[in-house]
Amino acid sequence: MEFETWWLLGIPIFFALGWIAARVDIRELVSESRTLPTGYFRGLNFLLNDQPDKAIDAFIEIMKLDPESIELHYALGNLFRRRGETERAIRVHQNLLARPDLPLEHQAQAQYELGQDYLKAGLLDRAEETFNKLVATNYSVQARRALLEIYQREKEWTRAIEAARGLQESGAGSRQKEIAQFYCELAQDELVHTHPDAALLMLENAVAADRKNVRATMLIGDVHLARGDTEAALLAWRRVEQQSVPHVALVAQRLMDGYRSLGRPQEGVSLLKFYLTEASSIDLLEVVYKAVLELNGVDAANQLVRDELKRTPTLLGLDKMLEARMMSAPAEYQSDLALVRNLVHGYAQKLARYQCSHCGFKARQFYWQCPGCSQWETYPPRRTEELNVMN
Numbered sequence: 001m002e003f004e005t006w007w008l009l010g011i012p013i014f015f016a017l018g019w020i021a022a023r024v025d026i027r028e029l030v031s032e033s034r035t036l037p038t039g040y041f042r043g044l045n046f047l048l049n050d051q052p053d054k055a056i057d058a059f060i061e062i063m064k065l066d067p068e069s070i071e072l073h074y075a076l077g078n079l080f081r082r083r084g085e086t087e088r089a090i091r092v093h094q095n096l097l098a099r100p101d102l103p104l105e106h107q108a109q110a111q112y113e114l115g116q117d118y119l120k121a122g123l124l125d126r127a128e129e130t131f132n133k134l135v136a137t138n139y140s141v142q143a144r145r146a147l148l149e150i151y152q153r154e155k156e157w158t159r160a161i162e163a164a165r166g167l168q169e170s171g172a173g174s175r176q177k178e179i180a181q182f183y184c185e186l187a188q189d190e191l192v193h194t195h196p197d198a199a200l201l202m203l204e205n206a207v208a209a210d211r212k213n214v215r216a217t218m219l220i221g222d223v224h225l226a227r228g229d230t231e232a233a234l235l236a237w238r239r240v241e242q243q244s245v246p247h248v249a250l251v252a253q254r255l256m257d258g259y260r261s262l263g264r265p266q267e268g269v270s271l272l273k274f275y276l277t278e279a280s281s282i283d284l285l286e287v288v289y290k291a292v293l294e295l296n297g298v299d300a301a302n303q304l305v306r307d308e309l310k311r312t313p314t315l316l317g318l319d320k321m322l323e324a325r326m327m328s329a330p331a332e333y334q335s336d337l338a339l340v341r342n343l344v345h346g347y348a349q350k351l352a353r354y355q356c357s358h359c360g361f362k363a364r365q366f367y368w369q370c371p372g373c374s375q376w377e378t379y380p381p382r383r384t385e386e387l388n389v390m391n
Contacts (some may be wrong), residue, residue: 070096070106077113086121093117108137115146124150148178150372157182157189181368186217196226214240214247215368217249221254232376236259237270245279247381250366252287265295273304280312282352282383285320298328314385319348338384351385 006299093114096102102110111134113169118127125196127344128150136205142363144167151160161182164175183206200223206216221236235256237251243267251270259268272288285308309317322341329337353362356379361372363379370378 002199014104016205056086070102074109074113078284079118081117081120084120086117088274089117090114090121108134112142115143119146119150122375124154135166136284141167141170144170144172149374155185157185176209177213178376180216181214183209184213184215184219184368187223189214191219191222191226194222194226199223199226211293212243214243214250217243218254221251225258226252230258230262238268241275241278244274246281248275248379249281249284249287250281252284254273256287256291265291269295276308280308280386281381282316282320282386283381285317289324293324293327298324302328312386315344315348315351316385319344348385351383353384354379355387 012045028206053207073092077089077092077096080086080092093110095109096110097114111130115127115130115134118124118130127172128147131143131146131150134140135147137143145161148160148163150169151157151163161179164179164182167173168175183202185197187202190196190202196202203216203220203223206213207220210216215240221233224230224232224236237255240247240251252275256265256268256272259265259271269288269291272284272291276288285305285325289301289305294303300370302321303323305317305321309321319341322337322344325336326337327343353364354361354366356370356372357373357374358378359370359373361370366381367379369376
């Protein structure tokens with residue numbers, strides 16, 4: 001009983017202490033808020049209401065009254081950059097850096113913001129110079145990421161490899177996938193300039209960085225073909241199946257052309273038919289269909305497309321089947337079939353896109369690096385309709 005009485009007496013005491021603490025906090029908050037200009041709150045209100053133009057005007061007004069405010073410089077510069085007014089953003093951050101009294105802890109931040117301004121403005125040389133100054137600061141990781149972006153934009157793949165490795169060493173996560181792709185870019189350049197030996201060396205480095213890199217395997221086959229060794233090229237391209245069966249569609253035409261050049265086209269057709277059963281693909285079907293049509297005739301091509309449509313019903317497959325049917329249909333049905341096929345073909349072409357899994361950017365052709373978000377290996381090797389059917 002005495003225990004309960006003690007607690008009852010303590011409740012008013014705790015309440016009183018909490019009330020006093022709250023009053024002290026409120027007084028401090030009110031005191032701090034009174035020191036801020038009213039324009040500051042107006043600017044924040046404009047930002048919250050998605051009115052950046054009015055927010056900028058409010059912050060400029062405050063800076064005229066209080067030019068020493070560092071945080072307002074950052075806020076104003078970032079607003080200019082977001083609106084695309086990069087020249088004004090650059091001036092704001094340059095003025096901040098020019099201040100002799102700028103605290104040491106703010107110098108790196110101001111330098112980083114200026115580098116972002118240059119990057120947004122497309123002044124890549126200035127951006128690179130600015131970010132290189134930050135590599136040994138607390139902004140090392142952010143600066144290295146920006147440098148990696150710059151080198152990719154400029155297609156300086158050797159420097160991109162160095163930047164990616166620097167990021168890895170700074171603890172920013174693995175970049176092996178990107179490094180492998182950079183080596184592939186170098187290899188492709190060597191192939192274009194007919195330097196197969198140099199290209200092969202780059203591709204060996206790519207595989208060492210990422211053994212699952214399908215593009216490197218495909219390009220190794222291209223190198224062997226450039227050297228005149230078709231058998232070795234076919235062996236390389238067939239290894240794609242071991243890495244990723246869906247990606248076989250990307251080497252299907254190479255395989256068919258290789259077997260045809262060796263005088264073994266039927267062997268190529270049999271292999272591609274097997275791949276088609278393993279991983280349905282409209283692109284793979286297109287290659288097999290043309291080969292079967294050439295080697296085995298219209299009826300065999302018709303049967304191939306019909307069987308595939310039953311197994312994987314898609315509008316793209318129906319379009320292909322109607323194309324095949326028109327080749328063998330009686331003359332009196334040709335116009336009707338053409339009408340239906342044109343209608344289906346129009347809709348099918350809208351679905352014949354590859355789609356980035358990162359940003360959703362759609363493209364008619366397959367990309368290793370998305371043109372929309374610049375991410376690597378984000379395009380599945382299937383068209384959008386096929387992905388929807390699979391899901």
